[in-house]
Amino acid sequence: MTDHLHPEANDDELLASALVDGAADLAGGRAEAGQGAVSPQLAATVQAFAAVREALKAPLAVDAAMRDNAVAVAMAEHDRLVDESAADATSTAGGTQVVDIASRRRWPLRVVAAAAAVAVVGVVGVATFGRSRDSDDAALDQPSAAERVAASTEDAATGGGDDAADGSQADEYATPTIGAINAPAEVVIAVNSPEQLLDLVEAKLAPLPDAPEADGLGGDVMMSGSAALQCLDEDQVFVVAIVYAGTPAIAVRDTVTGVTQAIDEQCNVLAEVAP
Amino acid sequence: MPADDDTLVAAARNGDRAAVERLLRTHYDRIHAVCRRITGNDADADDAAQEALLSIARGLQRFDGRSSFATWVYRIATNASLDELRRRRRRPLLDGVDEHDHDSRRSELDRRADPSPAAGGDGVAEQLADRMLLGAALGELAEEFRVAVVLRDVADLDYAEIAAVLAVPVGTVKSRIARGRAHLAAALHDTASEPARNQSGPGTRQTTAAESTPLT
Numbered sequence: 498m499t500d501h502l503h504p505e506a507n508d509d510e511l512l513a514s515a516l517v518d519g520a521a522d523l524a525g526g527r528a529e530a531g532q533g534a535v536s537p538q539l540a541a542t543v544q545a546f547a548a549v550r551e552a553l554k555a556p557l558a559v560d561a562a563m564r565d566n567a568v569a570v571a572m573a574e575h576d577r578l579v580d581e582s583a584a585d586a587t588s589t590a591g592g593t594q595v596v597d598i599a600s601r602r603r604w605p606l607r608v609v610a611a612a613a614a615v616a617v618v619g620v621v622g623v624a625t626f627g628r629s630r631d632s633d634d635a636a637l638d639q640p641s642a643a644e645r646v647a648a649s650t651e652d653a654a655t656g657g658g659d660d661a662a663d664g665s666q667a668d669e670y671a672t673p674t675i676g677a678i679n680a681p682a683e684v685v686i687a688v689n690s691p692e693q694l695l696d697l698v699e700a701k702l703a704p705l706p707d708a709p710e711a712d713g714l715g716g717d718v719m720m721s722g723s724a725a726l727q728c729l730d731e732d733q734v735f736v737v738a739i740v741y742a743g744t745p746a747i748a749v750r751d752t753v754t755g756v757t758q759a760i761d762e763q764c765n766v767l768a769e770v771a772p
Numbered sequence: 773m774p775a776d777d778d779t780l781v782a783a784a785r786n787g788d789r790a791a792v793e794r795l796l797r798t799h800y801d802r803i804h805a806v807c808r809r810i811t812g813n814d815a816d817a818d819d820a821a822q823e824a825l826l827s828i829a830r831g832l833q834r835f836d837g838r839s840s841f842a843t844w845v846y847r848i849a850t851n852a853s854l855d856e857l858r859r860r861r862r863r864p865l866l867d868g869v870d871e872h873d874h875d876s877r878r879s880e881l882d883r884r885a886d887p888s889p890a891a892g893g894d895g896v897a898e899q900l901a902d903r904m905l906l907g908a909a910l911g912e913l914a915e916e917f918r919v920a921v922v923l924r925d926v927a928d929l930d931y932a933e934i935a936a937v938l939a940v941p942v943g944t945v946k947s948r949i950a951r952g953r954a955h956l957a958a959a960l961h962d963t964a965s966e967p968a969r970n971q972s973g974p975g976t977r978q979t980t981a982a983e984s985t986p987l988t
Contacts, residue, residue, distance in 0.1 A: 545957035743831025
């Protein structure tokens, strides 16, 4: 992301700022900039920036009652989740797997997934060939299932994560759900920034040449009971269930304006990205 | 010796409820400060800090330590603050926001927190004026500059951590911080050179702010 609409900081401002942060030494900075002795102007800028930093660092008083209340509310939520988790542990139903978008892009895991897919395609191909030559159409459907197995293999191999996305490729998580073959678990994708949200929604809405029926407008994971669905405006469509910055939510797209949002179950807009 | 974040996070993930509470309590003040500096008022900061704590409580089990806990926490606080700003833009200003009340509350809290013997005297008044002026100058900064400066100077994150929070290159972070500081320094300097106006209250802040070049 670049600052198209704003002027770049000039060299003196950048150097002064780095000096205040201890990220540069004065002599080195001046030499690197091809400049000689320290100018009074630079010295004044450093002093002014340091004053700003000190002023901002000065602690703001916090209302102790507000702090106690906030912590109590968060702890109540923590306790509720612990109880819920304990209840889930005794349940026989498939759980919900949270998969971080960034963790889905690790190439070694994709290699493993691709190898698994090839193996499955081979097995399916042999089995199909042995059955009947009339079942060509069904055999042609199998690569899609193989892809799902590949995705499943990758998902099973990856855990949740907390780091930000880096250099995302939208098509890398175009099929984020586990397929139907021996995979009862549900998948929710963790999203931590508006950029990731936009990438994910674009990927979900992009047509998949191999599996045109697979996604459409999402709806492939556990959304039947999401309270967040009631939050949709008439122009908004549900795209996919996510966990946004730790909060269960849904990704939606406004079909009129093209605005993408993450909305939680209390109808709070957690993130919004214009087209 | 106080336990560090890593120890507390490990304990929390192992089901130690007291560790969770201690983490939340330890980081609340700075979370609130980040929210206060980004949103610009106490009411929104209270809401954003609350949302941030809820998100931390919900997400702690999934935090795997690839970034520092502080980076993760302030990323959440930043997003909560930006969400609060978006909500504020959406809701009509009918009767909810009274900036004068917020300033009064802030002044009272700051006065109570000030340990100096001069508390209640002219020195405190000057400090309060400076803080309010700084808040006003921050409010004039475009969001992207304000957040970068706040994450650096309030949350004390380094350039790489801020870049991770904002999902922008480190060079962009440096530039935004430098430009943001330049604007704030200019706003403070302009007012400092006009002491008579600086002491005449909130109306003066607006006049002074309008004379500087806003990065919006």
